[in-house]
Amino acid sequence: MKFTKDQLQRYSRHIILPEVGEQGQMKLLKSRVLIVGAGGLGSPVGYYLSAAGVGTIAMVDDDVVDLSNLQRQIAHCTGTLGMPKVESAKITFESLNPDVHIIPIKERLTKHNILDLIKDYDIVADCSDNYATRFLVNDACVLAKKPLVTGAIFKFEGQLTAVIPHEGPCYRCLFEEPPPPGILPSPQGVGLLGVIPGVIGTLQAAEILKLIIGRGSVLKGELLIYDAMKPSFRKVKVPKNPDCPICSDHPTITELIDYS
Amino acid sequence: MRLTINGDFFETSGTRTLEELLNELDIEPGRVAVEVNLSIVKKADYPAFMLNEGDKIEIVNFVGGG
Numbered sequence: 418m419k420f421t422k423d424q425l426q427r428y429s430r431h432i433i434l435p436e437v438g439e440q441g442q443m444k445l446l447k448s449r450v451l452i453v454g455a456g457g458l459g460s461p462v463g464y465y466l467s468a469a470g471v472g473t474i475a476m477v478d479d480d481v482v483d484l485s486n487l488q489r490q491i492a493h494c495t496g497t498l499g500m501p502k503v504e505s506a507k508i509t510f511e512s513l514n515p516d517v518h519i520i521p522i523k524e525r526l527t528k529h530n531i532l533d534l535i536k537d538y539d540i541v542a543d544c545s546d547n548y549a550t551r552f553l554v555n556d557a558c559v560l561a562k563k564p565l566v567t568g569a570i571f572k573f574e575g576q577l578t579a580v581i582p583h584e585g586p587c588y589r590c591l592f593e594e595p596p597p598p599g600i601l602p603s604p605q606g607v608g609l610l611g612v613i614p615g616v617i618g619t620l621q622a623a624e625i626l627k628l629i630i631g632r633g634s635v636l637k638g639e640l641l642i643y644d645a646m647k648p649s650f651r652k653v654k655v656p657k658n659p660d661c662p663i664c665s666d667h668p669t670i671t672e673l674i675d676y677s
Numbered sequence: 678m679r680l681t682i683n684g685d686f687f688e689t690s691g692t693r694t695l696e697e698l699l700n701e702l703d704i705e706p707g708r709v710a711v712e713v714n715l716s717i718v719k720k721a722d723y724p725a726f727m728l729n730e731g732d733k734i735e736i737v738n739f740v741g742g743g
Contacts (some may be wrong), residue, residue, distance in 0.1 A: 458743045518707055546743035569740040576740055591710050591717060599708035601739060609742060640737060642743045651684065654715055 424516065428470055428611040438447035441480055442470060448629045449473040451538040453526060453554055455502035457542030460622065465622035466518045467510035470486065471629070472667050474510065475520040475538065476503045500584040512671035522551070524535065526550055526599035530675035533558040540625055543567035544618065548595035549677035555580060555658030556673055559664045566624045566636075568617045573610050575617035578636055578655065579624050582664060585637035590658040595676045681733045695726040698734070710737045 420428075425444075430597065431437045431445075450469050452459050455478035466474055482493040490502075494669045497505035510519050524530060526545075528665030531553060535541055541555045541563050551567065559582045560563040567588055568577040580587045582645050618639065642651045662669045678689045680698075695718060699706050711718050712735040718726050718740045728734075 422689045430685065454743045456743055544743045546741070548739075551741060568743070570742045571740040574738060574740060576737070591737065593710075593720065597740055598706045600705060601741065614743070642737065653712065653737055655712075655716065656715055658717060 418446075424470075427514070427516075431469070431675045436632045437630055439634070441515075442620050442627050444631070445470045445626070446472045448540070448542050449475075449538045450542060450543045450625060450629075451475045451477065451535055452544055453550065454544035454546060455490075455492060455506045456486065456544065456546055457470050457489045457570060457609065458618040459502075459506070459614050460490045461546055461618030462542050462622045462625070463492055463510050465521075465619060466511070466625060467514045467519070469622075469626055470514060470661065472516065473518045473520065473538075475522055475534070476506050477526060477534065478525060479523055479525045479527075480500045481544075489609065489614050490617070526553060528553060528675045529671065532561055535563055536562055537639045538563065540628055541565045542621055542625060544621070547677070548601075549675065551588065552595055552676060553673060556663050556670060558582060559587050559589075560673070564628055565626070566621045567623045570609060570613045570617055572607055573613065574643065576640055577617055577621050577624070577642045579628070581635065581637045585634055585656045586657040587661060587664040588665050591655045593662075595647040598627045608646055613643070613645060616645075678728065678730050680728065680731070682736060684728075693726060693727060694724060695722075698722040698728060699723065699736075704736065708739050710739060711735070712737070 428442045431442050432439055450471055452462055455476045480502050482497050482502055492506040492509045492599050501523045503523050507519040507521045541558050558619045564581045565580040624636050638655055640655055680687045682710055714733050724736050
């Protein structure tokens with residue numbers, strides 16, 4: 418496979434970087450990423466991966482575009498109100514970059530479909546909006562040995578980390594299990610500064626691009642936390658839990674759990 | 678007792694255990710993960726987990742939105 422003249426121009430700022438080059442750009446074009454959630458985080462993750470020329474991007478989300486989404490979910494617009502989010506995102510991303518093939522999957526992830534869905538992808542991005550999905554995606558990625566870049570946001574704060582199964586800790590090493598119902602307010606009920614998903618999703622996209630290109634160090638074993646009010650970035654080292662129920666060498670979770 | 682919490686110095690008022698510290702800070706244990714000197718503490722251990730002078734504590738909010 419060779420670059421077209423247009424591709425050499427489109428990706429020129431990547432190609433002139435010695436760390437990326439033609440080889441790195443070709444890796445991007447051949448790579449396949451699955452994004453869980455086409456909302457606040459999924460928008461910038463999908464946007465920047467599309468701009469970067471990640472060849473195949475699947476978006477999983479069963480929701481439709483609502484007016485209250487548009488304060489932060491930049492993949493969607495007034496003209497796509499009422500449309501499935503995955504279809505709206507496909508229009509946006511493919512019009513940005515026709516090299517990119519967006520696969521819209523209008524489904525809810527469950528323990529029955531997730532392993533089949535992620536098996537065809539190189540990397541998974543968790544951009545979901547609930548704890549049940551976060552634990553399901555983490556566990557499935559550990560079982561399937563898929564790198565996972567997980568991000569989460571709340572009010573004025575966001576955080577992200579990369580889970581590289583069996584090389585570093587997983588999401589469950591830090592957070593044992595979903596919080597008991599009612600302990601945490603639902604993100605929908607408390608509000609969110611519109612730019613927070615832009616910051617965290619863009620950082621998730623950066624981690625994914627580095628994983629694909631194979632350069633730089635990846636945010637594994639560390640949680641990066643952004644607080645817009647201070648403002649500050651803080652990194653917390655996350656040790657691997659030797660007794661982690663899913664990623665230790667003596668797991669107690671051997672099949673996927675639907676917490677929802 | 679002087680502790681470092683999320684990188685900042687903090688002087689406790691008579692707090693001995695991790696659970697007491699979260700009470701003093703008015704933090705609901707179910708909403709956070711806590712690391713003391715680079716080890717994650719299991720939630721079930723919070724009441725009995727004794728803190729020591731100079732402990733470095735990270736309190737991470739359990740955030741789920743997307």
